[in-house]
Amino acid sequence: MKVWDWTYVWDAFPYLYRGAVVTVQATLLGFAIALTLGLAFALIRQSPNRYVSTAMAEVVEFIRATPLLLQVFFVYFVGPQFGIVIPSWTVGIGVLGIHYAAYCSEVYRSGIENVDGGQWEASIALNLSRIRTWRKIILPQAIPPIVPGLGNYFIGMFKDTPVLAAIAILEMLQQAKNFGSNNYRYIEAITLAGAFYLVFSLVASAMVQAVCIWLNRRYHVQ
Template sequence: MSIWDWSYVWEALPYLYNGAIVTLQATVIGFTVALVLGLIFALIRQSHNRCVSTIMTEIIEFVRSTPLLLQVFFIYFVGPQFGVFLPAWIAGVGMLGVHYAAYCSECFRAGIENVDGGQWEACTALNLSRRRTWSAIILPQAIPPIVPTLGNYLVSMLKDTPILAAIAILEMLQQAKNFGAEHYRFIEAISMTGFFYLVFSLVASAIVQTVSSWLNRRLHLR
């Protein structure tokens, strides 16, 4: 038997295609959740209420300090004991988003704190509302410098999607394993999975670089 057989590659492609769709969907939805929640977490940490800010900080540290797999297991398997019944997809992708939201929030916080203090004073002097200050002045300056770091978390999330197989979500790696188990051939399917993850990661990095360059050009033109 040869080490590599192209016929198994073609047979594995439908499995990998189905898994790739799930992987990309989980990544896009999960990262969208992470960005939205991450920004909300960062804004709450900026609260003048010390109690609120401290509680948010502790929640973020707790999420960052515990494994993603444990969090997925807890929400899916332990949650029902407390009356929380979630479908595997919502539990897995939702927890993926929440986990990375904790990391993204630190990026947003760093970007916000990097904005020159004079900007805040100018907004106060112009009597701008708090909403206008954040949306028109602070965030447009805070976000462009942190896009590359956020992009790193996007790639990391993509590579963490195989964790979803633990609650029976058939992402790309699990589909490759299923193919290998059915045909008693793992090398082709697993190797192609690694190749596809590499391609997806490179494409995601290129998109992030493009977005970063575009935002920085807009910032410099303001």
């Protein structure tokens, strides 16, 4: 038997294409949720109300301290026992986004806390509203330095999408596995899936670096 057969490579492409579309969609949608919720979590952590900030900190730590797969299982399989029935795609995207939002919030928080406290004092002296201070002064200084950290989580989320196969979402690795089980031939499909993950990660890394350069020029970050 051949170690590598190009016939199986071409036959595997339709499987991998369908899986790749699902994988990319899950990553992009999940990360959009993570970026938005992560920023919200970080801002709530900055609340002057000690009880609110502490409660948010505990929620973030709870999410970070429990495995992603456990969270997916709990929402999808335990939820229906309490009358909460959510489609698998919604569960997958939502849990991915919320899980990584907890990590992104810590990245946002580090950037926010790195902004010189004098910026707040200057904003108060200029009688700027709190919302305008955040939007015009704090976030433009906080976000550019943390883009590499956020980019790492984007790539990490992409590599975590195979977890979604546990709730019957046929992402790329599961499609490669399905092809292998249908044809009793795994090496070609699994190798191609691995190559796609590698290429996507390298391209995403290059894009993050390009965004960093653009932001540094725009905001004159040293």
